[in-house]
Amino acid sequence: MTVLTTERLRIEEMTEADLDDFAALLGDVFVMRYYPRPKTRAETLEWIFLNRRRYCEQGHGLWKLSRLEDGAFVGDCGLTIQRVDGVDELELGYHVAPRCQRTGLATEAARACRDWASTELGAARVIAIIHPDNVASQRVATNAGLTLEKRTTGYGPGTEVMIYATAL
Template sequence: MTVLTTERLRLQEMAEADLDDFAAILGDPAFMRFYPRPKTRAETLEWIMLNRRRYREHGHGLWKLTRLADGAFAGDCGLTIQRVDGVDELELGYHVAPAFQRTGLATEAARACRDWARTSLGATRVIAIIHPDNLASQRVALNAGLTLEKRTTNYGPGTEVMIFATAL
């Protein structure tokens, strides 16, 4: 099911049939260098099913990105509920396939999801949780109108993250 369409992208619900595409990026050690570790194929399927459950329970999750021009798989972007320092926050998250990085697709998708959060959910705030060394993700957050709010070790001792946020 298509949720959003931008100038160059279709954002749609993930399906089990997307496993090969997502396993290719989420299982890649270089792509996942800012995460604790790459996902196995089984973990990637669990992650897809988690997002499908989020669609049912919350009306949103991370959505598959497909280029309109050629139908190519480009990654994911969307909204999830994350607990940060004891508070549930609406997080704007994104993973863009290496072939499409540095093309503006992540920013395009992030802006669309940010706007959808305001208009469809009535959200008044979104955040992005970013590893301090992930400069590309920080640029996407800034280009989507978020600013650095704080640093926290929300995900365990020694695991510092940066919280970018914007009021909607």
């Protein structure tokens, strides 16, 4: 089901049929360099199921991105609930295939999902949780209107992350 369209993107629910594309994306060492490790194919399938449960239970999750012009797979972007410093936050997250990076597609998707959070969910704010070394992700967050709010630890003992946020 298509959730949104932008000038260049279709943003839609992911399905099991997308496993090959997502396994290549989330199994890519470069894409996943700021995570503990790349995902296996089996872990990617579970991740797809997790997002499908989120669609049913929360009305949102991470969504598949594809180019409108040719249907080519781009990556994912969307909204998930994350616990940060004991508070549930609405996180704007994204992963983009290396061949599509530095094209503005991640920012285009992030802005659309940010706006959807406001109009469809009535959210008061969104955040992005970003590894301190992930300059490209910081740039996407900034271009989507988020600003650095704080640094905190999470996602493993002693792992520092940056929290970017914006009021909606």
